[in-house]
Amino acid sequence: MDLLRFITCGSVDDGKSTLIGRLLYDSDSVSLDVLATLEKRRATTGGDVDLALLTDGLKAEREQGITIDVAHKYFTTPRRKFIITDAPGHVQYTRNMVTGASNADLAIVLVDARQGVIEQTRRHTLLASLLGIQHFVLAVNKMDLVGHEEVIFQKIVADYQAIAEQLKLPNVVAIPLSALNGDNVVRRSSFLPWYQGPSLLEHLESVPAATDANPNEPRFQVQYVIRPQTEELPDYRGYAGRIQSGTYQAGDRVRIWPSGLETVIEAIEVNQQEVASATAPQGVVLRLRDDVDVSRGDTIVPTAAHPAVVRELEATLCWMDERPLRAGRKLLVQHHSAMVKAAVTTILQKTNIETFESQGTDEAKLNDIVRVRLKTALPLVVDEYRQNRVTGAFILVDEQTGATLAAGLVAATDREYFTEEVPAEAAFSI
C-alpha cells in the first residue's frame, strides 16, 4: 500500500472542511464517538450533521466557523493511505497554504459552482504550482445549488483552463460534486448523469503516488555523525542522514560538498544491516573509505553528479513575517541540516498573485511572493527547486527570535541566469 499526501484549498465558504468531513464520513473513517459529539451539537443547533466540525479543531475556529491553522487528517482505503492537509482559505493565512502545499503531491482546488473561478482560486493555484505540485483536481462544489447544470460546470472548467495554461499545470482533472450531499465525493452521483469521470476518491486512489525528487540525481545530506567509541567499535564513524533524492550504491565514488574532497562509500547501513543500495527517502548510515572531514550539513554525492555549490543565489520567497523584508536584512538560511548566515542583497520583483504579473518592489510584506538575491557566509549545496523539490527548498530564520520568516525556493544559481533588477513600479507579464 502506498501513500498520497494532498492539500485542499479554496475560499472561506467553498465548503472545504465539509468536503474533507464527507471523505472521512463516506469512507467509514469517522468513529462512533466522534459522530456522537457531532450529533450532540446538531441537537443544540438544528439542521444536518455539520461535517466541517470534523476538521475545525480550535476553539476560535468553531466560534467563528472558519479554519485558522493547517490541520492534518488521515484515512485509509484498501488501496491507499491518505494524509490530508486542510489549509485555510483566508488571504491572511496564505502562509499556511504555502506550508500545506510544500508537502503535498496533489492539490484539490475547490470552487463554489455559484461563484465560479474567483481571485482565491487563482491565488491558491499559483501557490500550489509554485510549490511544485504536479496533480490538480478542480472540484466544482455545491452543484446541487445550481440545479446540477452541466453548462455551469463547463463554463467553470473553461475559465480554469485559462489559469492552467498560463501556469503550465501538468495534470488537471475537473470533477462536479456536492460535498454536503456526498455526490461524486466517494460514490458517483445519479444527479450528475452527464459526468462520466471518476468520483473524487476514485481519482485520488488512482493518481500516481509520491514521486520523490528526481530519481536520477542522488543527494544525501549528513544529519548526525554516529561514533560509538566503544571497545568493540573504537573507530566506527557513520554518517547518518536521509537520502533526499535518487539512489546510492555501496562502492560509489563520491565527493563531500562543500569541501569537494573525494572518497568512496564503503558501506550503506539500514538498521545496522549492510545493503547494496538505498533510495530516497530512506534514512541510512554511510561509512566512507577514507578518514575525511565530514560534519552535519555536508552533502555527499557521486562524483558524476553536480549540485550547485554557491554563496550567491536567486530565490523565490514567500514572506511569512509581520515585519516586512527590506534589502540588506541579515538572517539565517536553514537548508535542511545546514544552517548558514546570509543577507538578502536585493529584492528584485514581486509577483502579483491575482494577475500573475511581476512588478518592481523594494520590500516584501506578509504573504508577498518575491524574487530576491541572497548572499551566504558559507557555501550552500543546492539545486534549482524546479529540478529538485528537496534540495531546492530552504527556510529563512530570524537569528534572534528563531522565528521562521520565509519559505525559499532556489530559482537560479548561475550568475548568467540571474534576473535583471526591475525598477519599482514597472510591471510586466511573466
Add this chain to the structure above:
Amino acid sequence: MPTAHYLDYLDRLEAEAIHILREVAGQFERPALLFSGGKDSIALTRLAEKAFRPGKFPFPLVHIDTGHNFEEIINYRDELAARLGEKLIVRKVEDTIRERGLREPGGKYPSRNPLQTYTLLDVIEEFEFDACIGGARRDEEKARAKERIFSVRDDFGQWDPKRQRPELWNIYNGRIQKGENVRVFPISNWTELDVWNYIQRENIKLPEIYFSHERQCVVLPSGQLLGFSEHLNLDETDEIVNRRVRFRTVGDSTCTAAVESDASSVDDIIQDLLLAKVSERGATRLDDNLSETGMEDRKRNGYF
C-alpha cells in the same frame, strides 16, 4: 545483500520519523525522550534504535510517574531501559505534589494526569532539556491535528496555537531562545492502526495489559470499564465485575478505561481495530470527555 526499493507507506512513515529524531540529535544540546510505557513511546524507542545504532541514544528516556501506573508498565519500562542500555530518568508526580504543595485530585476517580504537567516542567528545568520527544499523534484528537512536528513552547511550557511556526517541507526549525523548549513529535503522521502495523512488522514486544486478560473492573455510569485499583475512591453503589479486557492506551490508571476484548495477539488487535468504530481516546480517556476542548486547554498550559 537485500536491495528492496519499493517503499510502502510504513517505510515512508518510518523514514520520516528517523529523519526527525536525527534532526533532534543534530539541533539540540540536551534533548530527552518522554517515555510513558505506552505503545507509542515504545515504538519511538525502536525508531531511535534505527536512527542511532550502533551508537547510543543522544538522549535519556524520561518517565513521569503518576504513581497510579499499572505495575506491568513499570516492570516493562525497567526491562526495556536495561535491554537498551540507555539512561532512564524517573520523576514522580507524588514528589511534585509534596514539593509544590499541590492538592491531590479528589473525586471517585482521582486522576493525576493534569498534575503530570508540573512534574514535566520541573524535570525540564532540572536537566535544562531543550527538546522533549513525545509519541503524540495528530489523529488522536482535534487540537493535536493542528500541532507542528517541532512545537516551540515558551518559558512556561505553553502552546500558543496562533503563534506556531509554519513548518515547510521537512525542514524542522528548532532554533529557540533561552528558557524556551521544543516538543517534538516524530510519529505525528501515524494513526493508531499504523502504530499497530509497525509493532507487528517489527515484532515489538509489548506490556501484557495491551492483550486480552481477566481483570477486576469497575463499571462506570457510561458503561465504560475501569480497571480496579486502590487509587479509586469507590462506594457501595459501584459495581465490580470480572471481565476479559485489554487496554488501548496506557495512562494514569484512574482515567484510562479498558475495552472488552478477546484479542490476545497483535494480529487480533489489528483485526479488532479494522472493525472498531470507536476512536482510541473516545473509548478510553475520561479526561478528554470532560469538555470538547479538554486537550486544547491542557496543551495551552504546558501539557504535551
